[in-house]
Every structure is written in structure tokens, then in C-alpha cells.
Amino acid sequence: MNRTYLTNIDTSISDVDFTQHKNAVFILHDQLNLDTWPSWIREEKPLLIFIESAAKGKTLPYHKKKLVYLLSSMRHFAIECAEAGFPVYYHSTKQHYDRALKDILSQYEDLHFTFMTPSEWDSRERLRTVISEFSTKVEEIPNNFFLADAEEYKERVKDGWLMEYFYREMRRKTGYLMDGEQPEGGEWNYDEQNREKLPKDHSVPSIAETETDEITREVIEMVEKWYSGHFGESEDFTYAVTRRQALYRLNEFIDERLDEFGPYEDAMAQGKYDLFHSQLSVYLNNGLILPKEACDKAEEAYKNGNARLNSVEGFIRQIIGWREYIRVYYEAMMPEVREANHFDFTNKIPEMYWSGETKMNCMSECLKPVIEQGYSHHIPRLMVLSNFSNLTETDPRELNRWFHLAYVDAYEWVVLPNVLGMSTFADGGVLASKPYVSSGNYINKMSDYCKHCDYKISKKTGEDACPFNYLYWNFIDKQRETFSKNGRANFMVNMFDKKSNEDKKAIFESSADFLEEISRYKKEQ
Structure with missing residues (x-):
């Protein structure tokens, strides 16, 4: 060649x-x-x-x-x-x-x-x-880039063993944030402290940009020629590409962002795409950083008084809990899970996922960093992009494919469980206990996106209403069988049934109009 x-x-x-x-x-x-x-x-x-x-x-x-x-x-x-x-x-x-x-x-x-x-x-x-x-x-x-032995856990995970209990076992095995046999601080996780909205004008440190060298510039030129029709942009490439550079990013995160990672872990903000997240998944997933290194440094920061417990626990849980758990799930469920489609959706993915063009500000804000940088943190992935895919009755396999090709940190072992298991409920509840869908209220609670949107978050139906609002209730009604069987979510069906016939009619009409008009991606690649 x-x-x-x-x-x-x-x-x-x-x-x-x-x-x-x-x-x-x-x-x-x-x-x-x-x-x-x-x-x-x-x-x-x-x-x-x-x-x-x-x-x-x-x-x-x-x-x-x-x-x-x-x-x-x-x-x-x-x-x-x-x-x-x-x-x-x-x-x-x-x-x-x-x-x-x-x-x-x-x-x-x-x-x-x-x-x-x-x-x-x-x-x-x-x-x-x-x-x-x-x-x-x-x-x-054997693959030695993970902390857990998949063979030890995959039968339990396949039977619906929850991540929380896997995580506790991993804490005991690794010793991270343990006080003898008990978790540090007396709690296994501190999610309740990690759901704050970013205050207005709150300072967010920037992530260092790595200057491209001759090797990377040569690759960029090649990619532009060989893969010209591919998704996204190659210019303004700033990722670390060596272990030394990646370790610098790790140290930078520990020193500058880990302490406030926890409180604002679920937050989203206009024009601020990383907040206090690390972007370290990019480097963990190809070996430039090892999971133990990241956890060791985070725990050390807590012990030295440089990072609060809820932040450190949340970060370590993402690595030894969630990251390891979904890898075991992948090993347990493949290859049949590739075709999982619990709701039998057949629609193509909306065109906006490729173009970024939409009047919905939250979608625009969550798609922009993906198109430009191949990255967004987990809440835009889960509660905006995946949520919208479900509410627009998009084939989850189409969404899985898009996540796989669109994100720099994406490999099938990590994407498939998160999309077909977690965010779309395509596996019917093996991984997630309920479908992850919400109205616009959640997005408004965790971000300032709605303030900058052409649609009105306060309106529930009609042309200028937030589409998440009526699409959510339309989804609840159409998938009532799934929700009714779920102890954590069956109350939503009851809430819908209590709505007036007039409200239900408006929900159905607004949803039908939106779903009929939305542009779907047609190009085959």
C-alpha cells in the first residue's frame, strides 16, 4: 500500500x-x-x-x-x-x-x-x-486492560445483577475508599450531593490543549483524503496522543477539576461542554492511562484533603463501577444483544444528529461538541441525545451506531451497553431498571439551555411548546405496558391517565405533528 x-x-x-x-x-x-x-x-x-x-x-x-x-x-x-x-x-x-x-x-x-x-x-x-x-x-x-474478570461476574450480570452491588464488591476487592469493611464516610455513593445546577458565572477551568506535532498533522492530512465523507471535523485537533501527554491531562484534572466534579457531575451549561468532567475516557479506552492510575490519584487527592469525598467517590465509581460493569455486560450479552429493540422502533435517526441543525437549543448544544470534538459528557449523552431518540421512536440500533461512530472514546464494548442497555432500554431491562426518558423539566433543572431556546419550556403542547414535554407523555402512554410493570415508573402511567381528555388530545396531536415533520437521516454509509 x-x-x-x-x-x-x-x-x-x-x-x-x-x-x-x-x-x-x-x-x-x-x-x-x-x-x-x-x-x-x-x-x-x-x-x-x-x-x-x-x-x-x-x-x-x-x-x-x-x-x-x-x-x-x-x-x-x-x-x-x-x-x-x-x-x-x-x-x-x-x-x-x-x-x-x-x-x-x-x-x-x-x-x-x-x-x-x-x-x-x-x-x-x-x-x-x-x-x-x-x-x-x-x-x-487474556485482555489485561480491565480490573474485573468478566468470567467471574457475567452470569450474574446477565441475570440482572445491579451495578450498585457489583460496584460494592469492586470497592471491597480494590480497597478504594474503604474504612475496613465499611465504605469511607459511611455511604457507598453520594449521588444525592452530585446533582447541582451550575451557578451563573461560576468559574470553570479549561482543559489544556495539546499542540499537534508533525506526526498528527500527517495523520490529519491522510484522514481528510481517505475518509473525506466521514462524520465530524478534523481541524482544531487538541487531544493528547502520547502517554506523557495523557498523564498530564490526568494530573491536571485531579488538581484543577476533581474537587468540583461531584456537585456538577450532572450539570449542563450553554457554551460550556466539559464543565468539571475529565475527558479521560478517551485515554483510558486505548490504554494511554490505566484505570488503576486514575483511581489511585483520585483517592490520594481525597486523603490529602484536595478533593471532597462525594467527588472522588463519584469519579472512582465511574471507573471501577460503571466502566467495569458495562464491560462485563458486553461479554455476557454478546452477540445477540446487538439486535435488541424492546420497543420495536424502526425509525431512522433524526437528521439533526448529523447536521446539528435544529431549533431545539438543548439538542443543538449537545450535538455541537460531538460534531466538533467527538465528545460530550454523560448527561448530554443519556438525558438529551438518547432521551430524544427514544421519544422520537428511533430504532435504538441506529442510535447505537451513531454513538459508536461519533464519539472519540467509543468502542463497541462501552457504547453498546450504554445505548442498548442503559439509555434506550432496548434490552428490556437487563441493565437498566427503567427507561431513561424525561420531559423538558429535567433539562431545565440541570441546565440553562431553555433560556436560550425558541421553544417555551412552560408550554406543554402546541407549536411553540418544548417538544420534550408532549413527546414524553406520548411515550408514556404508548409504552404503558413497560411502565406499568415497573415499580419505579408505574406512577407515570397513573399521572397520564389522570389528565383531562382535552390535554391528552393536545399531547397526541402535538406529538403526531412533530414526529411526522421531523427530518430523518437517509444517507446509507
């Missing part, structure tokens, strides 16, 4: 003579940390193989910044490994990497290679075809 866009790799890594190597290790784009690999690799320094696959990059119209991040961070890591004394083979191909690996193994009979179980199902299946063809020359080792 033409190596036009590999100048920095080719000048930094020597050519490899495969006949001089007996052992090789294949490293995927989301496994960029040798500290998680067996010690013999660091000691013996076998040949390391990296493969850029154009076919993989085109399986979805991935966000351009996502492609830039993944390719640039992999190139930087490969160069760092070469500088550390590892022989490195960096290959670029139009094919999938399993085909490239088979070609290498076919040519060099004495070569034995090791790979770590991929976190994503399709990559796993592809690499296992390599094993089936070259069984005596290939070894698969």
Missing part, C-alpha cells in the same frame, strides 16, 4: 528482517500500554507488529477526530517502542489486519506471534480466524 502518509514512521523505525525474529507480538490500536502485557515482552523485547487497516477505518463513517486520535496515538506509541529498543514493524494496508497477519505468517514459517484478546467482538472474531488457520503459530492471551 502507498506509504505517502507514513513519513515520520518510516524515518523513525528501521526496516524489519522477519527471518531474524522467532517471536512477535501484535498490538491493536486500543492496547497501547506495555505495562499490561506479560513481563517477558518487556524483558525479551520481541518484534512488535502494528497494522493500520483502511478497511477497519471504513466499517463505519467514524468521526474524523476519532480516526486522527487512534492513528496518531498508535504511531506515537510505535515510535516510542522503537526508541525503547523494540524491533517494530508498522504496516499499512487496505485490508483488515487479520488478512495482513495471515500474509506474514504464510511467508515466515518460523515466526510465532502473540496477541491479546481484543475488547471488541468483531476484532476478536477476525483474529480467531488467524488461530484457526495457524493454530501452532499463534497464542492468544
